Amino acid sequence: MNEKAEKIKNAAILIEKFTSVFPDEEHCLDLLAQLKWKEGFVCRHCGHTNWCHGKSVTSRRCTTCKREESATAHTIFHHCRFSLKSAIELSLLLCHIPDISSYELSRQVKLRHMTCYQFQKKMLICQQGQPENKLVNELLSEVAVRLEN
Numbered sequence: 353m354n355e356k357a358e359k360i361k362n363a364a365i366l367i368e369k370f371t372s373v374f375p376d377e378e379h380c381l382d383l384l385a386q387l388k389w390k391e392g393f394v395c396r397h398c399g400h401t402n403w404c405h406g407k408s409v410t411s412r413r414c415t416t417c418k419r420e421e422s423a424t425a426h427t428i429f430h431h432c433r434f435s436l437k438s439a440i441e442l443s444l445l446l447c448h449i450p451d452i453s454s455y456e457l458s459r460q461v462k463l464r465h466m467t468c469y470q471f472q473k474k475m476l477i478c479q480q481g482q483p484e485n486k487l488v489n490e491l492l493s494e495v496a497v498r499l500e501n
């Protein structure tokens with residue numbers, strides 16, 4: 353098998369494994385929420401730390417000022433035009449197969465080529481030391497741990 357074919361095979365295996373552990377959007381949001389607030393919730397508006405679940409199970413609402421924050425807010429995954437699951441799949445592929453082409457990304461995650469290309473660019477900027485990168489790294493290592501088990 354040539355190098356390119358092997359890469360494509362590895363990418364497909366990775367996506368399949370990921371989907372078996374994180375079958376839907378809810379699982380992905382749940383993971384992101386766990387990591388984002390692992391040191392506890394602090395309201396960005398009033399600084400209080402008491403919260404209850406918001407409109408979605410994975411968002412948190414400050415019990416003092418009632419403002420709600422979603423799991424994706426203030427992360428690289430905010431305002432993505434596609435699902436968090438697809439975004440994590442893209443991140444995973446970019447992390448494990450750094451020289452994967454945006455065309456191959458597009459085939460693997462079933463999103464438009466331009467969408468993958470733009471996300472790839474966004475990730476590159478993020479890897480150059482944006483604070484959001486810490487969360488992405490934590491997310492990817494947590495995913496790696498769960499895929500191992």
Ligand SMILES: [Zn+2]
Nearest residue numbers: 395398414417
């Ligand atoms: Zn508040």
